[in-house]
Amino acid sequence: MTPADSRAKARLPLARAAFVIARRDFTAILFSKSFLFFLLGPLFFLAIGGIASLLSSQAIRSADNPRLAVAMAPGDSAAFAAAHARLADLVDLPDIETVEPSTADDAGVLLGDSERNFGAVLSGTLAAPRLSGTQDRIERWRGPVALVAAEAGSSGVADYPQVALVPTATSVAQERSANAATATAAVTLLFLLSMLLAGMVMSNLVEEKANKIIEILAAAVPMDAVFFGKLFAMLALSFVGIAVWGGVGGAIALAGNLLEQMPAPAIGWPAFAVLFLVYFAMAYLLIGSIFLAIGSMAPTVRDVQTLSMPATILQLLVFFLASYAMTDPGSPVELFAIVFPLSSPYAMIARAAQEPALWPHALAIVWQIAAVALFVRLGARLFRKRVMKSGPAPATKRRFWQRTTETAAD
């Protein structure tokens, strides 16, 4: 047997070693409670989102339905109310309530009455109406008030023609709005998934460090294999989660014929779904490699929390950048978001919802693969160097860590 033969037989190939690690992690997490929570995670998000939306809409309804206090002379008030009734079906007008004309002398009292919820007070005459209230409110109501006052002050009743309504399936404006909504939803989902998984992969690593298993792994296989195994096991798990939820969501959509009612992204649903998976994988691998490298440096769970904070803030900034960039397609900000590796997947999935061209995605994917290769390589190197570091830290460093973690805990 030549030395080369001997070496080939005695060394587990990197891919196989990574597979052994990934298989263990995959099966262990798949049948764990944490994966159940991961699967149920979207339900929590939906429930919280639904409740928040319900509460906020109720709050908006109650807070944002102010009425107009009409404090004109009785004749003017009656004419104003009659004109309001005629125009209410044609124009979006605030509700009105007639009040004593004398109260107009101190509009602040009416506007400060918490039980009556007045947005402005109308006084003066029909020919010279006077509107009191906050600047934005009176700016918004000046047109409708003038319209109603003119209608009330006119000699004859105008004959408003009935406008025939012909609804169309869509319009450019409607599509743009719908695509923007799809982009927002996709970017948010991508962010939440990658955030959740990066956190899970790091917790998994720290748990192994705490269980002292990492040394057994490090002695048996190269640390690169441990790094890749952990990273890709979690990716595979996330695909299981996405498949489950995609399946459930798809079945519901098909059963309820929802897909036809939902606004299709600019590149169409099938391409969008494929790109979502690709960009999700890229986003996760980028942030996952950073989180794993951080996990390798942290001796305890407490240190992980401190160390991962800057990475979490960075991820939030990336999310905000991509969210902002998608409101202005083609702008330098969007270009920057596409080129910057960490925000590129988010910016590109938003673009997929808003722009029909496919070739930018081919370029972006090549660019992101290069970035992933670099990040994973750097992450693996850092991981290899740091994860099995032993020996006491110098006293000054220990004190620094102690202070940092205590401050974080406070």
Next chain:
Amino acid sequence: MLLHLPGRYLPGMDTALGDPLTASNDTAGARAPAIEARGLVKRFEGTTAVDGIDLAVPQGAIYGILGPNGAGKTTTLRMLLGIIDPDEGVRRVLGHEDPHDIARLIGYLPEERGLYPAMKAVEAIAFMGALRGVPLAEGRRRGRELLEGHGLGHAADKQIRQLSKGMAQTVQLLGTLVHRPRLVVFDEPFSGLDAINQGKLETLIRNLAAEGTTVIFSTHVIAHAERLCEQVAIIAGGKVPYAGSVDAARDRIPAQVRLETRAREGRWRDALPADARREGDYWYFPLPETGIEPLLRALIEGEAGILSLSIERAGLHDAFVDIAGEAAARALAEQSPAEAVQ
């Protein structure tokens, strides 16, 4: 005697093993050492944990690395196994400079035991085998066999968290051996074991060596090294002041003569060395370099009336004190006074 000083080999070692780092790469060679290391240095944040260690472990030997906690034993083993890389120096394990190249031939039991708590015992063994290239199904089969063979067949399908600490340690030990390694490295294998399990482990180590497996273990308990090892490296303060056979280490200290005589005074007293001391009825003094015969003749001719005379060979503990110093010996004893006197 092979006396190693940090950073260099003494001539005797070169004669015995050849130049280890230019030797043939043929791991099957009968004379090739299982492990060779020269000038290994490891620093952590400015602290030198290992400072120029040289080692040569013959194949098939039971080799002990003896030293107090913090001496650099674990760091040395980690460097030899490729878990961490040395800052300086070279190593060769079974003929390979990168230990991961022959990871499938090595078994390692770290000092800090670790298993996945939710894993079944047999799965844990199979997983450890898979890490060393054993297919999962084969690993499970061997795992059940090993568990049965060590009286833990009933625990095969129990989760690690359901096992006692001793049982979990045994599972990890079996996982270390499931791939039938040619070199086994144990880091403080006896710590945490009761006397019965320590005895079982000693038997296991002897059996491994009898089958041709090289066994290296670190320990801070001199008795284990003395009972098991043919060769030891004494490590203190990150350096190896001695590496060689246990016999040679003990022979560094002259044997002690214990003499009991009928006569209290006489010409025979001139035959005793100047540093002879009397304790009760006995005289104690180092065996003279000239040997026992001239001494006996002088005692008889001097009419000492010998009642008893015995030669007591120095123990490994005495050798350790002589080599590593009193401070290191005290540190060793303080870590585990109960174990140290076994």
